[in-house]
Every structure is written in C-alpha cells, then in structure tokens.
Amino acid sequence: MTSMCRNSTARRGLKPPATTEEIEAAARQYVRKVSGITHPVAATDEAFEHAVATIARATAEVLRELPPRRQPPKSLPPLRRPEVRARMA
Numbered sequence: 001m002t003s004m005c006r007n008s009t010a011r012r013g014l015k016p017p018a019t020t021e022e023i024e025a026a027a028r029q030y031v032r033k034v035s036g037i038t039h040p041v042a043a044t045d046e047a048f049e050h051a052v053a054t055i056a057r058a059t060a061e062v063l064r065e066l067p068p069r070r071q072p073p074k075s076l077p078p079l080r081r082p083e084v085r086a087r088m089a
Helices: 020-035 042-065 082-088
Strands: none
Touching: 020 042
8 A cells, every 4th residue: 555645746747657556546545535534444445445446547547638738747746756665665
C-alpha cells in the first residue's frame, strides 16, 4: 500500500507520463478522502478496492484524452519525490 499525501498534485503533463502506480495512488487518495476510510477493514475492503479501481480507470482515460499541457505541472507527484520513495523503501 502507498502513502497518502495531503494535497492532490497534477498528473497531466508529466515527463515521462503518469505511471499506473501514480494513477492508482491518486485514486486511492481520492477514495480515502471522500469515504473517510483510511484503513479498509474486511467489511469495507471490497467496496473500497472496487472504488479505487474504478477511479483509476477513469483517471487514466482522462489523462489519455486530454490535450498536452503547455507547461509541466508546478510540483512533482509524491511518488516522484525522493523523500517519499525513501520512506516507502
């Protein structure tokens, strides 16, 4: 499981493009925020994971369909930051 950042960051316009892992992390963060569930338990796990998968698919589709950005995002997504990667290791 990946860490959750406090603020959402843009995934569109990254070089290289957003990875599946980054898209899933963003979806997981969104589902955590809207559901209020930070650690799914047996009773919520199936619905939680289904929601993450659905949001991740929709996010990947949006990123594929949007036109390129003129400039890259101002900040790196958490999974591209060395300090976040170090905490996950």
